[in-house]
Amino acid sequence: MSSIAKKSQSTLNTALFALGLDKGGRQPLHAQLADALRALILSHPGAAGTRLPASRTLAAELSVSRMTITTAYDQLLSEGYLSARAGSGTFVADHVPHLAPPAPAVPHHPPDPRPIRPFQPGIPDPALFPDRLWARHLERAWRRPDPALQAAPDPFGWYPLRAAIAAHLAAWRGLECDPAQIVVTAGASDAFDLLFRAALTPGDVAVMEDPGWSPLRAALDRAGLQTRPVRIDNEGLDPRALGAARAAIVTPSRHFPTGCAMPLARRLALLDWARSTDAWVIEDDYDSEFRYQGQPLPSLSGLDGLRRTIYLGSFSKLLSATLRLGYLVIPHALAETARAVLAQSGVRVSLVPQPALAAFMDSGEFASHLRRCRRTYAKRQALLLSELAPLASLLELQPDPSGMHLCCLLRPALRAVRSDAEISAACAAAGLNVRALSSHCVLPDPPQGLLLGYAGFDEETLKAAARTLVDVLSRAARKAFSTQV
Numbered sequence: 462m463s464s465i466a467k468k469s470q471s472t473l474n475t476a477l478f479a480l481g482l483d484k485g486g487r488q489p490l491h492a493q494l495a496d497a498l499r500a501l502i503l504s505h506p507g508a509a510g511t512r513l514p515a516s517r518t519l520a521a522e523l524s525v526s527r528m529t530i531t532t533a534y535d536q537l538l539s540e541g542y543l544s545a546r547a548g549s550g551t552f553v554a555d556h557v558p559h560l561a562p563p564a565p566a567v568p569h570h571p572p573d574p575r576p577i578r579p580f581q582p583g584i585p586d587p588a589l590f591p592d593r594l595w596a597r598h599l600e601r602a603w604r605r606p607d608p609a610l611q612a613a614p615d616p617f618g619w620y621p622l623r624a625a626i627a628a629h630l631a632a633w634r635g636l637e638c639d640p641a642q643i644v645v646t647a648g649a650s651d652a653f654d655l656l657f658r659a660a661l662t663p664g665d666v667a668v669m670e671d672p673g674w675s676p677l678r679a680a681l682d683r684a685g686l687q688t689r690p691v692r693i694d695n696e697g698l699d700p701r702a703l704g705a706a707r708a709a710i711v712t713p714s715r716h717f718p719t720g721c722a723m724p725l726a727r728r729l730a731l732l733d734w735a736r737s738t739d740a741w742v743i744e745d746d747y748d749s750e751f752r753y754q755g756q757p758l759p760s761l762s763g764l765d766g767l768r769r770t771i772y773l774g775s776f777s778k779l780l781s782a783t784l785r786l787g788y789l790v791i792p793h794a795l796a797e798t799a800r801a802v803l804a805q806s807g808v809r810v811s812l813v814p815q816p817a818l819a820a821f822m823d824s825g826e827f828a829s830h831l832r833r834c835r836r837t838y839a840k841r842q843a844l845l846l847s848e849l850a851p852l853a854s855l856l857e858l859q860p861d862p863s864g865m866h867l868c869c870l871l872r873p874a875l876r877a878v879r880s881d882a883e884i885s886a887a888c889a890a891a892g893l894n895v896r897a898l899s900s901h902c903v904l905p906d907p908p909q910g911l912l913l914g915y916a917g918f919d920e921e922t923l924k925a926a927a928r929t930l931v932d933v934l935s936r937a938a939r940k941a942f943s944t945q946v
C-alpha cells in the first residue's frame with residue numbers, strides 16, 4: 462500500500478471511529494452510519510481502495526450492534542461506494558459514484574416591493590383602500606362558503622357580483638344591461654384578450670387612439686390583429702378618420718392619457734360608423750367614476766344600447782390594481798362565442814374575491830368609497846395645480862374635471878429646448894416618475910407633455926414632489942435658455 466493510501470486509510474478510519482451517532486434520534490442508526498460514511502468517502506478523494514474496519518471492531522468502537530454496521534456497509538455496497546473482497550474485508554470502491562457538487566446556495570430574500578414614486582399615474586391611494594370592510598366581507602364569504610363557490614364555477618364569474626356590477630353601471634354609467642351580459646375578468650388586459658378572440662378574427666384591422674394605452678397595443682399584437690393608430694385631437698378620436706376597420710377601441714369619457722372627453726356629436730358619429738360598417742366600438746371606461754365637476758358623462762355603450770358596442774370596466778383604479786378584477790359587458794349576440802373562447806382558454810380570474818366584492822357593492826359601501834376617493838382626489842388635484850403655479854410659463858396647467866392624473870402640455874418656449882422624454886429622464890434622476898406623453902404614441906411628431914399622477918399620494922408627498930418638479934424643470938429650462946443665447 463502506498464504511503465498516500467495508508468494516510469487516507471488512517472484518516473478515514475480515524476474519522477469513522479470518532480463518529481457520534483445519535484442513539485435517541487429519529488433516523489435509524491444504520492442509516493445515520495451509512496450517511497456519515499458516504500460523506501466521509503466523498504470528502505476523502507484519495508480513499509479509493511481503503512480497507513474499512515471489520516464490522517465487529519467498528520461496532521465495539523461505536524457501541525452499536527454488529528448488525529448496524531453490516532446493514533450500513535451493505536447499503537453502501539449496493540450504492541457502489543464500497544466493494545467486498547471475499548476473505549479480506551470491505552473496501553472503499555475504486556470508482557466512487559460521481560455526485561454533482563451541490564448547487565451554490567442562492568440567497569433567498571423576498572424582493573423589495575417596487576417603489577411607487579410620486580406622479581406615477583393611475584394608481585389609487587392604498588391608504589384609502591377599505592381594509593376593514595374588505596376583510597369582513599372576505600371572512601363572511603369564506604368562513605362558511607356558499608356551496609356554489611366550491612362547485613364548477615360559471616366561466617362568466619360569480620353571478621351576484623355580475624348583478625352588483627349591472628346595478629352599479631345603471632346608477633353611475635347610464636348603462637342598462639342584464640347580468641347575463643357581464644363577464645368578470647382578471648383586469649382589462651384579460652378582458653381585451655377574451656373579447657378580441659370572441660368578436661374579431663386574426664388579421665382584422667383595429668383602430669387604436671394615439672396617444673393610447675400601451676398594454677392595449679400589446680393585447681392587439683397577441684391576438685394577431687392589425688393595429689391602426691389614429692392621432693386624436695382635443696375631442697378624442699375623430700370618426701371621419703376611421704376608414705375601413707373591424708373595431709375602434711376608444712376611451713370616450715376620459716381619453717387616456719390626455720383626459721379629454723368625446724362630445725356627443727362625435728359619439729353619435731362613431732356609432733353611425735359602427736352600424737354602417739358592421740364594426741365594433743370597444744369602450745374602455747377605466748376611471749370615469751372620478752368626475753369632479755358636473756355629472757359623470759354617460760357611457761357610449763349606454764347610448765348605443767350595447768348593439769355595436771362592447772363595454773370594458775376595471776376595479777384597478779376604483780379599488781386596487783392588486784385585486785386584478787375587471788369585466789366586460791357584451792351584446793347578447795356575443796355571449797355564446799365568449800363562452801366557447803373561455804371553454805378553450807380557461808378562466809383566468811379567481812373566484813376568491815368575487816363574493817366579497819359583490820357584498821361590498823350591494824351594501825352601498827363601494828359607492829361611499831368612490832365618493833370619498835372623489836373628494837380626496839379633487840382636493841389633491843387642486844393642491845398640485847397651486848404648487849405647480851411657478852411653472853405656468855413652461856407648462857399648460859389647467860384644472861381637469863375628472864381623472865387621477867393631469868396631462869400638462871409643454872408650452873412652446875419649453876418645447877423648443879427640451880423634449881418631454883428628456884424632462885421625464887431628468888425627473889427620474891430626481892426620484893420622480895413623470896411619464897412623457899410622447900411615450901404613449903407611435904405616430905410621428907407626437908404631442909409633448911407630462912403626465913402627473915396625483916391620486917395615489919398624500920398631501921405632504923405631493924407638496925414635496927411638486928417642489929422637486931419645479932426645481933428640475935426650472936433648472937432644465939434655465940440651462941437650455943442660457944445655452945441658446
Ligand SMILES: Cc1ncc(COP(=O)(O)O)c(C=O)c1O
Binds near residue numbers: 712745747775
Ligand atoms: C386606459 C386604461 N384602461 C384600462 C386600465 C385597467 O387595467 P387593468 O384592469 O388591467 O389593471 C387602465 C389601467 O391603468 C388604463 O389606463
